[in-house]
Amino acid sequence: MKRADTHHNDQPDTTSDDELVHEATEPTRIDVQPTDIMTGSPEQIRAQNGQSVVLDADVEPSEEPGNIVAAPVVPTAYAVAEEDEALVEIAQAEKVKPFLQRKEGQVTIVVVGVLLACVAVLLVIFLTQGRDNTTEPAPVLIEAPPTSPPTFDPRPTLAIVQERGKVNCGVEDLPVFKEGVNLYGFNLDQCRAIAATIFGDPSKINLVVVDAKNKYEKLFGRDVDVLIAGDVNTLEKQIREEPTTGETLKLGYQYYSGEVVYFGLEAYVKCASEQKRFDECADISICAVDTAEIRRLIISFFPSSFVKFGSFSEMEVSLNNGTCNVLVCDQYRIFTTQLQYFFANGTYVVSDNHISRNIVSSVVRNDDENWSFIVDGTIALAHRATQVGIGKNDRKCPNSTKDGTFSFYNVPWCVGNSFDNFMNHLSYVIISFGGLIKLPTIDAPNFGSLDCDDCKDVLKYGRLKQIKERGHFNCAVYLDPTRNLTLTSLPTLVNMKFCEMMAVAIFQGDPNAVKIIYIDKLEYSAIPPQFDVVAGVTKEPRFDSKETLILGKTLSTLPYYSHDQYRYNGTMYNGAGDSMVIVTHNVDVSLKNIANAIIAAAVYSQRQGITSINSNEMPLIHLFGDSLTFMLRDVVSYGGNYDDIISEALALSDGAVDRGWNIVVPNQNPSSKVPVYYCDYTDSCPPCEWAPEGYCIAYTFDTTDVELSEDGQLQWAGSRRLHLPRMPKRFRSGWKGALNKLTTDLDNGTISVV
Numbered sequence: 001m002k003r004a005d006t007h008h009n010d011q012p013d014t015t016s017d018d019e020l021v022h023e024a025t026e027p028t029r030i031d032v033q034p035t036d037i038m039t040g041s042p043e044q045i046r047a048q049n050g051q052s053v054v055l056d057a058d059v060e061p062s063e064e065p066g067n068i069v070a071a072p073v074v075p076t077a078y079a080v081a082e083e084d085e086a087l088v089e090i091a092q093a094e095k096v097k098p099f100l101q102r103k104e105g106q107v108t109i110v111v112v113g114v115l116l117a118c119v120a121v122l123l124v125i126f127l128t129q130g131r132d133n134t135t136e137p138a139p140v141l142i143e144a145p146p147t148s149p150p151t152f153d154p155r156p157t158l159a160i161v162q163e164r165g166k167v168n169c170g171v172e173d174l175p176v177f178k179e180g181v182n183l184y185g186f187n188l189d190q191c192r193a194i195a196a197t198i199f200g201d202p203s204k205i206n207l208v209v210v211d212a213k214n215k216y217e218k219l220f221g222r223d224v225d226v227l228i229a230g231d232v233n234t235l236e237k238q239i240r241e242e243p244t245t246g247e248t249l250k251l252g253y254q255y256y257s258g259e260v261v262y263f264g265l266e267a268y269v270k271c272a273s274e275q276k277r278f279d280e281c282a283d284i285s286i287c288a289v290d291t292a293e294i295r296r297l298i299i300s301f302f303p304s305s306f307v308k309f310g311s312f313s314e315m316e317v318s319l320n321n322g323t324c325n326v327l328v329c330d331q332y333r334i335f336t337t338q339l340q341y342f343f344a345n346g347t348y349v350v351s352d353n354h355i356s357r358n359i360v361s362s363v364v365r366n367d368d369e370n371w372s373f374i375v376d377g378t379i380a381l382a383h384r385a386t387q388v389g390i391g392k393n394d395r396k397c398p399n400s401t402k403d404g405t406f407s408f409y410n411v412p413w414c415v416g417n418s419f420d421n422f423m424n425h426l427s428y429v430i431i432s433f434g435g436l437i438k439l440p441t442i443d444a445p446n447f448g449s450l451d452c453d454d455c456k457d458v459l460k461y462g463r464l465k466q467i468k469e470r471g472h473f474n475c476a477v478y479l480d481p482t483r484n485l486t487l488t489s490l491p492t493l494v495n496m497k498f499c500e501m502m503a504v505a506i507f508q509g510d511p512n513a514v515k516i517i518y519i520d521k522l523e524y525s526a527i528p529p530q531f532d533v534v535a536g537v538t539k540e541p542r543f544d545s546k547e548t549l550i551l552g553k554t555l556s557t558l559p560y561y562s563h564d565q566y567r568y569n570g571t572m573y574n575g576a577g578d579s580m581v582i583v584t585h586n587v588d589v590s591l592k593n594i595a596n597a598i599i600a601a602a603v604y605s606q607r608q609g610i611t612s613i614n615s616n617e618m619p620l621i622h623l624f625g626d627s628l629t630f631m632l633r634d635v636v637s638y639g640g641n642y643d644d645i646i647s648e649a650l651a652l653s654d655g656a657v658d659r660g661w662n663i664v665v666p667n668q669n670p671s672s673k674v675p676v677y678y679c680d681y682t683d684s685c686p687p688c689e690w691a692p693e694g695y696c697i698a699y700t701f702d703t704t705d706v707e708l709s710e711d712g713q714l715q716w717a718g719s720r721r722l723h724l725p726r727m728p729k730r731f732r733s734g735w736k737g738a739l740n741k742l743t744t745d746l747d748n749g750t751i752s753v754v
Contacts, residue, residue, distance in 0.1 A: 236448025258330030457625030
């Protein structure tokens with residue numbers, strides 16, 4: 001799909017016809033003279049008038065804790081104070097209301113609710129369009145020959161895979177549905193995309209059947225290189241050893257999000273949604289999939305006598321045989337079984353709201369960051385390919401690679417971008433807000449269980465022990481030269497806050513036990529040893545990664561901030577952009593885990609309505625040993641929830657950027673009921689039906705509306721109208737009637753937009 005010229009001031013580079021190449025704009029620089037070293041506490045530095053001091057990475061921090069340290073300015077600094085110029089305060093900070101209390105937040109809530117309500121109308125249509133309720137035979141699954149334990153090939157996984165000539169991909173033995181949601185095909189395309197990255201040929205895979213009991217044994221026994229098997233990412237899984245193998249998992253980039261819903265007989269789903277268990281709801285019986293998150297929620301909603309827990313397969317049987325009348329699970333599992341057909345024919349319904357969400361991720365071994373980079377980059381760049389307009393193109397798929405090089409361009413060319421794969425396997429339901437609002441991008445996995453009786457005290461080992469003995473935490477903040485960041489830029493202030501929150505966690509509530517050092521130069525392959533972490537790094541992989549694998553010596557946290565632009569071939573584009581992470585040394589994963597726990601705490605507290613005032617409602621955490629049991633309460637007591645962090649930074653910032661996409665994805669919201677593609681994230685929205693209020697409500701369309709141009713780019717065919725070609729005639733009038741009613745409700749004020 002070609003980029004709209006109205007979005008960017010760009011000029012094509014005729015040296016390449018494979019990508020959209022635009023001339024980069026040089027960042028503005030100001031030549032300055034060196035100034036004195038600037039020190040101060042985090043509070044003092046925020047009172048200075050926006051001097052942006054950029055440091056060399058090899059400068060030793062001061063030994064006085066609680067200071068933000070600046071070394072002599074390098075020639076690439078952006079702005080400093082003159083030597084004899086007095087320090088002045090930043091503009092008076094104005095309190096910023098929480099996002100959901102401001103006008104734009106209210107617009108977001110109402111519009112999201114209206115659109116997701118409309119999705120419910122599309123539900124039966126989508127799942128019943130021309131469907132033969134049978135399944136096709138699943139493709140043959142090839143078992144890769146196992147390696148005899150305990151003898152393992154010590155080489156990196158990438159080298160082994162390249163020598164073998166195929167990727168051993170662990171997948172669940174799921175049914176292949178002719179119509180509806182086909183998660184088997186969707187998962188299979190993730191495997192094919194990894195093979196395309198490495199070999200240029202998506203067929204270079206061995207599919208290894210795994211199940212919940214053996215998949216981690218097969219992973220660490222090296223029968224498989226990667227799991228694409230419906231694994232739910234949690235903080236617990238990231239930190240604790242997996243019980244069947246005693247190994248730690250490396251959970252990767254999200255490739256699916258499953259809403260946790262009530263599912264079952266309509267009357268009792270309504271009872272469950274209202275948490276009612278008397279009168280007509282006295283016979284409610286709930287079967288819940290036994291995860292830490294679902295158990296935490298359900299036991300707070302219902303007495304134990306109304307609920308039983310078990311595996312999904314056990315709970316599915318109980319629902320179908322009438323032992324229970326409501327099932328609690330995520331939609332990922334519903335779509336992997338015949339339950340989706342019972343849903344389509346009206347036997348069962350989905351609740352109007354979801355009560356939580358599960359992030360579904362790839363899994364690799366935790367000892368090979370380069371291989372993790374390949375897997376995560378493959379999934380991430382399928383999304384970026386949609387943004388820049390690179391789609392499936394068999395003519396450009398190389399079907400081979402030379403000299404062991406790899407390229408992420410092969411992912412969209414050989415398999416398809418994220419939009420292609422969504423359309424091929426999951427749904428035809430698309431939603432656009434027409435640019436009226438920025439959608440939420442900040443997400444984090446659920447906690448899982450935070451209990452542990454035998455977890456070691458991480459402060460007594462490794463780098464964390466050194467930090468404690470040193471008496472302060474060294475946190476470098478990267479001032480990205482391509483974005484002209486200063487000390488008063490919103491991203492910089494957010495980075496400062498997370499540095500302070502890490503000190504609060506490690507030093508039992510002391511935010512001044514940190515030295516913040518600003519740098520504008522960074523080698524991605526390793527961070528300088530004098531820094532414990534570097535905050536503000538954007539490490540999204542690029543399409544052309546032939547030069548080197550850069551992540552072998554560092555570890556990256558969850559993203560906690562999204563820029564409002566992304567970079568492609570040296571040029572910046574508007575849209576949901578590169579994400580900032582904290583980078584740590586790879587010799588000790590505990591520091592990365594603590595940073596992830598802090599990021600997850602900011603997101604969790606936002607979703608639960610917890611602020612610094614009621615931070616004692618945060619759970620205790622035992623995964624890091626006895627010393628850090630109260631760390632989640634400590635960091636929220638100091639920093640607040642995610643909205644608090646952003647609001648404080650906005651009030652102190654130079655105002656160059658707004659919060660943009662930095663909104664937490666809600667865990668409880670109207671249920672989409674079927675997979676929905678939010679095309680505003682990728683600026684890939686096709687023509688659609690617009691409501692009188694000026695935004696696109698919802699629409700479905702057939703793949704015949706999508707075609708490839710002569711140069712292989714995705715483009716839309718047809719006129720600017722609603723396309724319903726796959727919809728059986730008996731459903732079309734009902735859908736149009738529902739749309740007309742929704743439009744009427746908007747007109748007469750029954751449904752309003754703030």
